[in-house]
Amino acid sequence: LGSSIVTTKCFLFLPESSAIRAALLIQRWYRQYVARLEMRRRCTWNIFQSIEYAGEQDQIKLYNFFGFLMDHFTPASSERNLISHIFRENEICRDTEWERYFCYKDIEVPDSYTGPHLTFPMTFCGVSKLVEAFKHKQQLHARYVLQLLGETWRLLRILPNINQVSACHTKEITICGDLHGHLEDLLLIFYKNGLPSSEKPYVFNGDFVDRGKNSLEILLILFGFLLVYPNDVHLNRGNHEDHIVNLRYGFTKEVLGKYRMHGKKILKLLQKIFSWLPLATVIDHKVLIVHGGISDTTDLNTIARVDRHKVREAFSINKVFLQSAGGLVEGRRRVCSLTYHSSAPAYKHNLPRRSLHNQPTSSQLNWSVEEELKRRRRQAGFDQSYGELTKSDSDSDPESGETTETDEHEWKQIVDMLWSDPMPQNGCSPNEVRGGGCYWGPDVSEEVLGKHNLQLLIRSHECKQEGYEFCHNRRVLTIFSASNYYEVGSNRGAYIRMGPDLVPHFIQYQASRTSREFTLRQSIGWTERSALRALKEQLFVHKSDLISAFHEFDPNNTGLISLSHWASVTEKVLNLGLPWRVLRPQLVSSTRVCFVCTFRSLSLTHISDNSILETMYKNHSNLETIFRIIDTDHSGLISFEEFRQTWKLLSSHLKTEISDKAIADLAQSIDFNKDGSIDINEFMEAFRLVDLSAHS
């Protein structure tokens, strides 16, 4: 078009404007610009959250699948062994045997080692040295790792389930939320707020690991400070302090990658440590801090009594939980998008709420136990050498003995504490998005806090744009400390400072210099591109379902459908609760949508066999999790036979046919090591989705 002719003409007739009129128009223009940006930001946020929760749901389905197999399947013995070990500890050892297994003494530190050297008992100088070393990206030698973890394990076993903290001595307490392996955020907090000490107590509210790439460094730092200041540093367990979750979300991979020889031992010891992490912290009997939240059955006296290390892995709990809730409830996203107006189907089961009035009213925790607890903690602080500790329960295999109904009821409370999320409506219903814990409403907050004479519940577990957020009439406060969680520029992190008046003060931050230098527009653009990439992946994963659904609205086989049909089909198949009409321009072009074009810009590298290609890609996270479970010696390699059995298992779960020949062909197209085994990392590399449009 010779549009240059047209557009150089000025179609305006501008009367004489005063400066005021000009200012007014500039203000209007700028405000509109900011409003548009905000809308894009919210939309991007919703995308990330939907995909994240969809991933968690996937994980739960996998767990349920294994559970189902164990209950109903009478397979050939080889298959049973394959999965049985994920919830059976084959070695039932006593403590002394474990101590021997975890012993670090035979591990030599070579002269060539340039990292930090630790001496025990741990001192403040030692930990600060460790922090400095990690700041300079050094790695701690496996010997010191095992030694530090061993000391931590011993200490944790004498800590109570609920930490009691006092803010009464004009000390301000600092409370941090999820860190998820973001070391730069922890270092930023220490820089702004100071290192932990007796004058500077800290509470860390769980989810220290997974997703970020420095989960282990964070743990070592937190444990180091715990050892030096056991009365002033408090750790709560999060739902990611769980070795099965770690298999999927990256922590296991991180440890094995950093410690090839001793990684397995380290992971085993961490498994024990996680099970011994305390579950909650209470400040001045008034403020309750837990990672996830509460439910209508939460009772702190019960929780204080439980053998917390015997709680089984999350998936077994889920089985119990879901069975008692009458099976998996079909659920929808809780995300509210700005422009998406659903016909609001009833998307939560409002289970009848159990009244708390039937239970004996207890206004405070049972204080006769407190003396006993104080004695144990004094012992921990006083006896620095952690010598012989008399303990009544051994840390033996949690499988020993039958589980009673009481046990399951108690464990459900713990799962609730680690997995639940607040919701705006009254009531309490199963959290089908996470697959564990519940959604609890403002009435439950009032009842539970009232019953225990508490004034505030501080929790984490959910990412928040500003790093923190109040809800339930300011009775519940979410604190999240991993900035840039979804992507650079996606959110700030925050921590709380709280003095004797128990009023929370917030400090926000955002790690990474680059994100601060971005203008608002640039950082939203960056995050948006990332979200769109993730969304395109989701489209690709569901390609054949989408195409066959599209075809239903295209009776004449034109290859085109209307926008509203495109939007409704996409939502029906993906079930992410997103405003597809608004997103449409970013995903497909043209007004009448050529639906095949939805997929044109994506393609997988390497894998040429198309018959199981899509199935494989769709399930690649599950595949990786299964592989890591199968890889019992954590070598990073699995045999061809194990690979074949995995596929067989997965195909029965997915109810699709995958022939032996297809598997064999696929195996051939992957590079094998000479001994006929598959390198897991190599295999997963094949699933990198190439975005063709990125090259245009």
Place this chain on the structure above:
Amino acid sequence: MIDEPLFCLSEATGSDVHKKIRAAFEVFDYESNNTVDAREIGTIIYSLGCFPTQADLHDFTAEVEEGHTGYIHLDKFLPVMTKVLLENNMKAITLCFQVLDKEKKGYLEPEDLTKYMTQEGDVFTQEEMDEMLTALVDHEKNLIYYKDLINLLTIDPDM
């Protein structure tokens, strides 16, 4: 009260502009086949808030008409008109900045813009002002080169 010729500033996004253009077009689309008589095009353009001269109109029509049929199809009209409206937005804002830039230097000092934004019209809050300065100020020279910025900030990237 908004000056008529500048009302297109209220159209923020490309799709809003599209809607407006279609709506104006449809009034004259008597056969509902997405075409209008070429002689009506002036009225349509005026109704969209533009004031072309006769010569402008003549040139514009020549560009979008379907050969010599005397008809104009929406598929040609829409993209061209959209571009014109959005560019009008840009020109309008540029003119506004030029009004404030009395010496016609091509840039504004942050202090000057701040004075106008926080004292005249629908005044900005301090927070809004800070945000605007972060977005608009060239960090090296500490000046606001408004002409370059308007391009970036007005046209929606998904157009």
